[in-house]
Amino acid sequence: MVSTVIAEEQEVGGCRLLLDQIRPAIHAHLDDPVIETFGLTIGFGNEPVLSGVDLPVARHQITAIVGPSGSGKTTFLRSLNRMNDKLRGFRRSGRVELEGQDIYGAGVDPLVVRKRVGMVFQRPNPFPMSIRDNVLAGVKVHKMVPRAALADVAETRLAEVGLWPAVAGRLSDSPYRLSGGQQQLLCLARALAVAPDVLLLDEPTSSLDPVSTEAVEALLLRLAAKVSMVIVTHNLAQARRIADQVAFFCEGRLIEAGPTEAVFESPKRRETGKYLQGQFG
Amino acid sequence: MAQEAPGAGGKRPLEGRGRSLRVLRALLGAAAGVPALALAAMVAVLLVEAMPAIRYNGLGLFTSGLWSIGSLYSQPVRTGGVLHLVGAHYGALWLIVGTVESSALALLIGFPVAYGAAVIIAERLPRPLAASLGLCLEVLAGIPSVVIGLWGVLVLGPFLAHDIYPELAKLPDVPVLDFFRGGVGSGEGLLTAGLVLALMIIPIIAATSRDLLRQVPRAPKEGAAALGMTRRETFKAVQSRWIRSGVAGAAVLGLGRALGETIAVALVSGSQIQNPSNIYDTMTTIAATVVQQLDSALTDPSHLAVRSLAEVALVLLLITLAVNSLARLLVRRSARDVALPVGAGL
Numbered sequence A: 001m002v003s004t005v006i007a008e009e010q011e012v013g014g015c016r017l018l019l020d021q022i023r024p025a026i027h028a029h030l031d032d033p034v035i036e037t038f039g040l041t042i043g044f045g046n047e048p049v050l051s052g053v054d055l056p057v058a059r060h061q062i063t064a065i066v067g068p069s070g071s072g073k074t075t076f077l078r079s080l081n082r083m084n085d086k087l088r089g090f091r092r093s094g095r096v097e098l099e100g101q102d103i104y105g106a107g108v109d110p111l112v113v114r115k116r117v118g119m120v121f122q123r124p125n126p127f128p129m130s131i132r133d134n135v136l137a138g139v140k141v142h143k144m145v146p147r148a149a150l151a152d153v154a155e156t157r158l159a160e161v162g163l164w165p166a167v168a169g170r171l172s173d174s175p176y177r178l179s180g181g182q183q184q185l186l187c188l189a190r191a192l193a194v195a196p197d198v199l200l201l202d203e204p205t206s207s208l209d210p211v212s213t214e215a216v217e218a219l220l221l222r223l224a225a226k227v228s229m230v231i232v233t234h235n236l237a238q239a240r241r242i243a244d245q246v247a248f249f250c251e252g253r254l255i256e257a258g259p260t261e262a263v264f265e266s267p268k269r270r271e272t273g274k275y276l277q278g279q280f281g
Numbered sequence B: 001m002a003q004e005a006p007g008a009g010g011k012r013p014l015e016g017r018g019r020s021l022r023v024l025r026a027l028l029g030a031a032a033g034v035p036a037l038a039l040a041a042m043v044a045v046l047l048v049e050a051m052p053a054i055r056y057n058g059l060g061l062f063t064s065g066l067w068s069i070g071s072l073y074s075q076p077v078r079t080g081g082v083l084h085l086v087g088a089h090y091g092a093l094w095l096i097v098g099t100v101e102s103s104a105l106a107l108l109i110g111f112p113v114a115y116g117a118a119v120i121i122a123e124r125l126p127r128p129l130a131a132s133l134g135l136c137l138e139v140l141a142g143i144p145s146v147v148i149g150l151w152g153v154l155v156l157g158p159f160l161a162h163d164i165y166p167e168l169a170k171l172p173d174v175p176v177l178d179f180f181r182g183g184v185g186s187g188e189g190l191l192t193a194g195l196v197l198a199l200m201i202i203p204i205i206a207a208t209s210r211d212l213l214r215q216v217p218r219a220p221k222e223g224a225a226a227l228g229m230t231r232r233e234t235f236k237a238v239q240s241r242w243i244r245s246g247v248a249g250a251a252v253l254g255l256g257r258a259l260g261e262t263i264a265v266a267l268v269s270g271s272q273i274q275n276p277s278n279i280y281d282t283m284t285t286i287a288a289t290v291v292q293q294l295d296s297a298l299t300d301p302s303h304l305a306v307r308s309l310a311e312v313a314l315v316l317l318l319i320t321l322a323v324n325s326l327a328r329l330l331v332r333r334s335a336r337d338v339a340l341p342v343g344a345g346l
């Protein structure tokens, strides 16, 4: 028995589903999830990428998605605000409910979904316009405040992400001269400016230095009171530091989800333990 | 030969390739100097060639519209040290006006069409269709201007004069539209020249804009989509700004081509040295005049006619340079506004 396990590990490395992968995922029940997926199955062309993911996303908490590369974390995240819709060969079955409404249902406008479920990407992606206009881009397009209030909104949002002191004197400057960390904060301010209910973050600190990473983490912790967040991260220490809930993906399946403490300290599935340990060394 | 082990270097010379790099740099520097030298040489030669004309014509070149070689039947006479035919008078006002008007028209008509085509090709059309339309642009860009000119004078001009211009001339009788009213002529004139020039600059501007659009990175576009922006809003926020300075450069390239285009304009402009009375009226440009007047200018025993042509050629060169510098200034300013991270791997 022991020897079989070792053989499997050698064969497959960090995380590979053990033979008993048919077992259902383990996840904590949540009373009032802001988003919940039911049997979410996604493929590109004939290639299956996600199979039968049932995951509730806790309201006003941070949910971290962890798992090896290629396990479908990004695909899952992007399916929560319909960012996958236009990708070549995208196929989906199963449901994604936002406040109980199926976002893939008939008559749902993906643009409305994306306004309510914002997204921050792996690399900062400011628009080619001034710092001020970057923050206000979404606000202007959705005509959320009268013209006269725009300046206030810009200041509030930049202050919210802690960028105001650094950029107050150069709001008309290009965002591309900011540091990577500042650019990412700007993108966060831009996403927050349209007042989303949920914020999706795909490895938002993976291109940042430790100090900027810390700034972003502190910000996310502060924001959790207002916004529900789902963050994909390769950094297990980060998941541990900021997440309330952790979901572990492997090979397109949700293996285990639950409160951070529980998943890290006493994982219920062997794959989870192996992955978490492997990364910690 | 055995491979050297790392760390086996010891006390070897560290100078290496310094000298060959210096030679390379010198060669590259010389190569980079060639265009500047060529430009300087061209200006110098034109200046020397045109000098007697510059002295004879004075400011009259810019203030007078009368272009006359003088009487070929009398002996050349000398005024202020410059030999000229009796009655020689060279006023280039209408040449300059015609050059500017026809090129401005070409840009006014051609730019929106080219930019629109580029946007549709790069953003809307499915790949295969976009590719074949792109091929059309390249073919259009490759048509010799004499062919376009011939087509313009034989086909387009008569068609416009017969079917389009009469309708256009019926525009309401408002002072600002006066330029569009009145006789429409035979189809050789300012508007036809502008249209033919537009056709010639559309491929350059469209192909450049399309290539620029294709190079806009995906990341900011996705950022816009993630804010709930429509495709149109995304385009306004990201693509249009990303390519702005490049497109301005392409427009200037097109304008430069229009300003200097010779044979097509010579064929469709009607070749009258005059201020066109309306937009359909005959006119001419500097470049067209140079090529059309050269033969008769060479018969001028005082040589002043040829020298005056050199002088207007110099004016054309200066106009083109001025347009280019102005555009460069504008482009630099708009680029500074957003300071695009060129090749920053976004």
Ligand SMILES: Nc1ncnc2c1ncn2[C@@H]1O[C@H](COP(=O)(O)OP(=O)(O)O)[C@@H](O)[C@H]1O
Pocket (backbone or CB within 6 Å): A044, A047, A049, A067, A068, A069, A070, A071, A072, A073, A074, A075, A076, A087, A088
């Ligand atoms: N647009 C796409 N087209 C085809 N396959 C894709 C696409 N996006 C992702 N995939 C595939 O889906 C799998 C999961 O990718 P992804 O969600 O990016 O994983 P992760 O973010 O966990 O690293 C990978 O095998 C990847 O090759």
Ligand SMILES: [Mg+2]
Pocket (backbone or CB within 6 Å): A073, A074, A075
């Ligand atoms: Mg990913």
